[in-house]
Every structure is written in structure tokens, then in C-alpha cells.
Amino acid sequence: MSMNQQNDPFADTGDSDSQPTSYIHIRIQQRNGRKTLTTVQGVPQEYDLKKILKVLKKDFACNGNIVKDEELGEVIQLQGDQRVKVSEFLTTQLGLSKKNIKIHGF
Amino acid sequence: MSDDLGFDPSLKKKKKSKKVEDGSSESTPVPELDDMLSGLKKKKKSKKIDGDEETNSPVPDDLTASLGDLTLKKKKKKSLKNVDATDFEQQLEEAGVEDVSGSNNNATIDGESSNGDEEGIIPYDDLLSRFFDILKKNNPELAGDRSGPKFRIPPPVCQREGSKKTLFANVQEIAQVLQRNPEHLIQFLFAELGTSGSIDGEKRLVLKGKFQPKQMESVLRRYIIEYVTCKTCKSMNTELKRESGNRLHFLSCKVCGSTRSVSSIKTGFQAQVGRRKRV
Numbered sequence A: 001m002s003m004n005q006q007n008d009p010f011a012d013t014g015d016s017d018s019q020p021t022s023y024i025h026i027r028i029q030q031r032n033g034r035k036t037l038t039t040v041q042g043v044p045q046e047y048d049l050k051k052i053l054k055v056l057k058k059d060f061a062c063n064g065n066i067v068k069d070e071e072l073g074e075v076i077q078l079q080g081d082q083r084v085k086v087s088e089f090l091t092t093q094l095g096l097s098k099k100n101i102k103i104h105g106f
Numbered sequence B: 001m002s003d004d005l006g007f008d009p010s011l012k013k014k015k016k017s018k019k020v021e022d023g024s025s026e027s028t029p030v031p032e033l034d035d036m037l038s039g040l041k042k043k044k045k046s047k048k049i050d051g052d053e054e055t056n057s058p059v060p061d062d063l064t065a066s067l068g069d070l071t072l073k074k075k076k077k078k079s080l081k082n083v084d085a086t087d088f089e090q091q092l093e094e095a096g097v098e099d100v101s102g103s104n105n106n107a108t109i110d111g112e113s114s115n116g117d118e119e120g121i122i123p124y125d126d127l128l129s130r131f132f133d134i135l136k137k138n139n140p141e142l143a144g145d146r147s148g149p150k151f152r153i154p155p156p157v158c159q160r161e162g163s164k165k166t167l168f169a170n171v172q173e174i175a176q177v178l179q180r181n182p183e184h185l186i187q188f189l190f191a192e193l194g195t196s197g198s199i200d201g202e203k204r205l206v207l208k209g210k211f212q213p214k215q216m217e218s219v220l221r222r223y224i225i226e227y228v229t230c231k232t233c234k235s236m237n238t239e240l241k242r243e244s245g246n247r248l249h250f251l252s253c254k255v256c257g258s259t260r261s262v263s264s265i266k267t268g269f270q271a272q273v274g275r276r277k278r279v
């Protein structure tokens, strides 16, 4: 066996999770001042967003609303940085897989 | 021997919780070498030594090492390390060094670490040097030689610009170190930070919103994991190519030759913030 061989037999590894079917994206945006906004995009259709929003608002004690985006569907908006809490909610309460949730931001 | 290994000094600094678990290798002056070999032994002898996760080879831990004092979270680092060990073993095996390691094994385990008068047995230290000479000659990256400061990522320099904006002064430099088009990196920053911005006359990035260097660092780290490091060998010496014909991007490793596809940067949903939409 030669030590300077360049082509690698493992070339296809580590990539299985990079192109899944659909992700739930949790993002943060800065608003005026130090206020922030959390958005949740891509919650599967079978879930009732209105009901979820209601629970989230109560649990996190924050305001929120649902925005319809032509391309991306219905998106939940919450005031403040609720990213971790939303992610926890989605996994524990809705039984969604953590692998399908992508938290963005800093 | 220890001096010409070309190890990144920052690597050495980090390794403090490390024990030599093999009594017979005491005679070796260089702890790093021990590590590498114990990695090999583990593989060969299969479960001879267990529970020595701490003593993994430091070499492929590119990200941690290069970010240096940017301090990866402990948890993360642990898991990375474990993965590295296996990857590294695979690489070594791939590189065809089994024979050498095999003889090393015998020498060590029989307790004949460094007495050359035994017949037909090459002294342990000589084997080590030979091993590293060959490794350095043919796979310098694996021997820890990663051409100096090339892969050391400078910490992001962020200043406030007025009350609502942030100046990211060294984007260009960072993109250059990562061998990425600054446009690509900036596009990622915009998408992740949920903001927009512009480039000023000195090629610095002006971002809308207030961001701390620490926050920028964590975004950069994610960029590196997603768009820079090779998942096979953890090297950051990679290239991002665009396949002509389709819009897919491929990350190809300059060290091990492995290729993977990467997803394009998507901004996704952006909420309407600040002033109402002008109608």
C-alpha cells in the first residue's frame, strides 16, 4: 500500500445529515434597540400553529403572532429570544426530532 | 526529535490532562508520539487499552487547535475528540502504516522499549523516528505539519458603529485564512444573524444590529463546521467548488481528497422589523 495515495475511500461519509427532507428553522432577529424577535419556520402542516402559539405565549410569557409567507408557509413570531425554549418545546411537547431543528443566530 | 515535528505550539499547550497509560513507553521523551502510537495500538490490539479517551492524538483536531484561545465549549470538544481519534486511526491505516505500528507494538508490549542489543529488534526510539520520517515525507498533514500560521484564525474584530450598527473589521482576513470567498462568508453571516449590511471603503463589513465579538465567533464557528472543515479528516485545508451545470456546492479536501456536498446558504424567513413597509 502506498502512503501517498490521494483518493479517499471514505469520501461519502459524514454527509447523511446535510440534506434532510425538511428542517424547522428557529431564527433570531434584532429589532430596534436591544429587543429581539424569534421566528419559527417549517413546523409540519399537521400541527395547529394557532394552538401552539397560544401555548408558547403563555409558557414563555411573551407576545407573538403568526405570519403567512408565500413561499415559506406560516411562521410563528415571538418576542424576545425564545430559541432554546421553542426548541425544547418542539422536541418534548410535539415529539419532533432534534435533528430536524436548526437554531440559527449568534 | 521532538523539535522537528512541526507541531503547532498551541496544540501542546492544551494537553494537560494526559497520562501515559503504557508503562513500557516511559522511555519516550515526546508525549505526543506516545499518543499517536497508543492510538494505533488501540486499534491493533483491539481493547487492550480502554477508557483512555483522554489520550487521543491531537493532530486532527484542527478546529479546536486553530481557534486556539477562542475556547470551544467543553462538551463540544469532548465529542469532537472522540471522533477524531477514530478518524485518525482510519487515516493512518489508510496511509499504510500498519507494518510499522505492528513492530512498534511488539517492542513496546514486550517491555523492550529501547535496548538495541536485543537481536533483530530495532530500538523503539528509532522506530518512532522512522515512523515520523515516513509520515512527514508522505503525509505531512498527518504529522502535524500544517504550514504554520496559515490555518490560525484570527479572532473577529467587532466594533460598534453608532448605536445601531456593528463593524466587523477583519472579515476579509478571516475569509482569506479559511480560503473562502468573502462574499460567501458574508452571505452566511447575513442569513444567520438575520440582518443585512454593506462593505465600507476599507473592505470592512458594516452589519445592521449590535453584535459582540463572542457572538460573531459562534457564527463563524458554525460556518467553519458547515463550509470549511473536512468531515473525514477534520482538516480545514479545503476548497469550495461549484459544479457547473447545477447549483450545488462541493467541499473538497486538499488533504485526504474527500468530497462532500454542502447546502446553499438560505436566508429563510425574515420578519419585517423596524419601520413598516412603505407602500
Ligand SMILES: [Zn+2]
Pocket (backbone or CB within 6 Å): B230, B231, B232, B233, B234, B235, B253, B254, B255, B256, B257, B258
Ligand atoms: Zn480530509
